[in-house]
Amino acid sequence: MENTYIEKIQIRKKNKLAALYPSTKMLVVVLYSLCTFVIGTIKITKYDLPLMLIPWYLVILIICYTSGALHKSKNALNVILGLSLFILVAQAFLVPGGALIWKFGFLKMYQKGLATGISLAFMIMDVGGIFVWLFQTTENKEIASALEASGMNHKISYIFISSLQMIDVLGKNSKTIMNAQKARGIETEGNLIVRAKAFFPALVPLILGAVIGSEERVLTLEARGFACKGPKTHIFKLQKSGCEPRVKVIAIIVTVFIIGGRIALWIL
Numbered sequence: 001m002e003n004t005y006i007e008k009i010q011i012r013k014k015n016k017l018a019a020l021y022p023s024t025k026m027l028v029v030v031l032y033s034l035c036t037f038v039i040g041t042i043k044i045t046k047y048d049l050p051l052m053l054i055p056w057y058l059v060i061l062i063i064c065y066t067s068g069a070l071h072k073s074k075n076a077l078n079v080i081l082g083l084s085l086f087i088l089v090a091q092a093f094l095v096p097g098g099a100l101i102w103k104f105g106f107l108k109m110y111q112k113g114l115a116t117g118i119s120l121a122f123m124i125m126d127v128g129g130i131f132v133w134l135f136q137t138t139e140n141k142e143i144a145s146a147l148e149a150s151g152m153n154h155k156i157s158y159i160f161i162s163s164l165q166m167i168d169v170l171g172k173n174s175k176t177i178m179n180a181q182k183a184r185g186i187e188t189e190g191n192l193i194v195r196a197k198a199f200f201p202a203l204v205p206l207i208l209g210a211v212i213g214s215e216e217r218v219l220t221l222e223a224r225g226f227a228c229k230g231p232k233t234h235i236f237k238l239q240k241s242g243c244e245p246r247v248k249v250i251a252i253i254v255t256v257f258i259i260g261g262r263i264a265l266w267i268l
Helices: 022-039 057-066 068-094 111-136 140-149 153-185 192-223 244-267
Strands: 100-104 107-110
Touching: 022 111, 022 140, 022 244, 057 068, 057 107, 057 192, 068 140, 100 111, 107 111, 140 153, 153 192
Parallel strands: none
Antiparallel strands: 100 107
16 A cells, blocks of 8 residues: 655655654754763873873764764764874874973874874764764754754744755756756866866856745745744654653763763863
8 A cells, every 4th residue: 555645755864863853953963972972081092192082983883873873874984084184193293281292203193182183083972973973864854853842933943954955055056057067168177277277157046946946945944824824733642662761861871970970080
C-alpha cells in the first residue's frame, strides 16, 4: 500500500543515536564542549602541553561512527582539520616564549607557541566536530519542530532555520550558475585570478535569485497563514528514539567525572 503524503514527510531513523531528540543532542554538544575546555586546562609533560585534547577528539569519531554519520561528516571534519593544522603550525612557529623545543635553521618552536597552537587547534576540532555531528544527524525541520515544542515563537524558529537553509540554497545556486557559465565557454577553473573573474559576474544572478526566492517564500507563508494569530497545526510530528534518558545520564556522568577529576588534580 502506498504511503500517504503525511507518512512520507515523517522522518524514520533506524539508528537510535542519530534519532535522538534535538534537545538531547544539544545537551550532549554543550556538555562535550564544556568538557573540552576543562580538559584543555590539563597540562602534561615537562613543557606543560595540553596533550589530553588529542585523544579527546577520538570521542567525536566514535560518536559519528556509532551514529552512522562518519561518511557524511568526513568532508566537514576534513575542513576543520585543515584549518586547525594551519593554526597549530602558525602558533607553534610564530609565538615566542618559554623553552626552545625545536630548531631547524631560522625555524624555531617555543613551548608557549606549541602549547597555544595545540590548545586552539584541538579546541576548534573538538567543538567544531561535535557541531558537525549535530547538524549531520539532525534535519532542519527537526530543529524547527523541537524549538517550537520548547515554547519558542514560530517566527523566531523560522528565521533560525531559514538562515541555515539559505547556506545550502546559495551553495547549490552558485554551483548551478558556475556550470552554466562553463557551458557558455567561460573559463571557471585555473588560478585565483581566473576563478575571481568567473565568480564575480556570477554574484549578480545569485543575489537576484535570492531576492526573488525570498518574495516567493513570503507569498507561500502568507498563503499558509503564517502571520495569523492562534495555535498552529503541524503535519510533521517529531518523535523520540527512546534512548534520550540513557544518553543524558551518560553525558552528565562523564562530565561530572571529568570536572571532578580536574578539581582533584588541582587539589593534589
